[in-house]
Amino acid sequence: xxxxxxxxxxxxxxxxxxxxRRIRRATFYVLFTLSICAxxxxxxxxxxxxxxxxxxxTAAIFFLAILPWLVFGASRRFPRSLEGPFLTTxxxxxxxxxxxxFLSSNAVNNSTAQYRKLKTLSQATxxxxxxxxxxxxxxxxWMDSIASRVTEEDFILGKNLMPAQDGYHVALxxxxxxxxxxxxxxxxxSILYFLSIKSKRNANDALHSITELRRGVNxxxxxxxxxxxxxxxx
Numbered sequence: 001x002x003x004x005x006x007x008x009x010x011x012x013x014x015x016x017x018x019x020x021r022r023i024r025r026a027t028f029y030v031l032f033t034l035s036i037c038a039x040x041x042x043x044x045x046x047x048x049x050x051x052x053x054x055x056x057x058t059a060a061i062f063f064l065a066i067l068p069w070l071v072f073g074a075s076r077r078f079p080r081s082l083e084g085p086f087l088t089t090x091x092x093x094x095x096x097x098x099x100x101x102f103l104s105s106n107a108v109n110n111s112t113a114q115y116r117k118l119k120t121l122s123q124a125t126x127x128x129x130x131x132x133x134x135x136x137x138x139x140x141x142w143m144d145s146i147a148s149r150v151t152e153e154d155f156i157l158g159k160n161l162m163p164a165q166d167g168y169h170v171a172l173x174x175x176x177x178x179x180x181x182x183x184x185x186x187x188x189x190s191i192l193y194f195l196s197i198k199s200k201r202n203a204n205d206a207l208h209s210i211t212e213l214r215r216g217v218n219x220x221x222x223x224x225x226x227x228x229x230x231x232x233x234x
Contacts, residue, residue: 034063106162113160114195118217121170121193124149126219129181136192139177139204143168157195161211167199169211174204176219187219191226 124146129136137145143155158169173191184190194216196209203209207226210216216226 110160110162114157114215115223117154117157117160118170118193118195118215118223119221120150120154121146122217122219122221124154125192126181126221134181136176136179136181137172139172139174139202141202142172142177142204143202155201158199161195165199168201168203169196169199170194171196171198171203171205171209173207173216175206177204181219184219188222190219191216191224192219193217194226 125136125142127149128146155168155170158165158167161169170193172193176190176192181187191207194207195211195213196203196205197211198205198209207216210226214226215223217223
């Protein structure tokens, strides 16, 4: 087959000039849309309930970095300009800025929900104690003990972590199990509940499963940063 025949065959497989132009335009739009998705994944990672893995996060960053030049190469309508790269780079920076704003707002909302739920659990526990000779609930059934005084949603703090996680992720300080309130000289220094890496119901321990935030609520119902545990792990 002659060169011009091979060229004609190749051109025939790709279609005529108008069709090739439509293909390039469609490719541009697809990459344009993917740039927005990649940008949002890059800046939110798994924080915005996307729950993507580190591999996907890394791939998204790489894709966003080379995307402008993919668009530039695919769009031969502009062989002497950089509209494609500039446009997609602008989209990437736009996603970066909006993503940071979104993350900041999301973090505030999550913190507010954590405070509210921890305080609700603390108040419900004090109500339980007032009905049980001022004794706190047993650690192994603490959720069941106060369940009639709160909603199931109040127990679920996993959805308010960043990234969101399945399960409860709140635990009772097992050092306070069944203790009487009159035994505490300083309620402000006694952590009752805390954000935990444990996800199961009725989770409890001596502050060993606390999350990196080290956030808890004391017997006075105040949210505070939890200090390092003084006892050793069991």
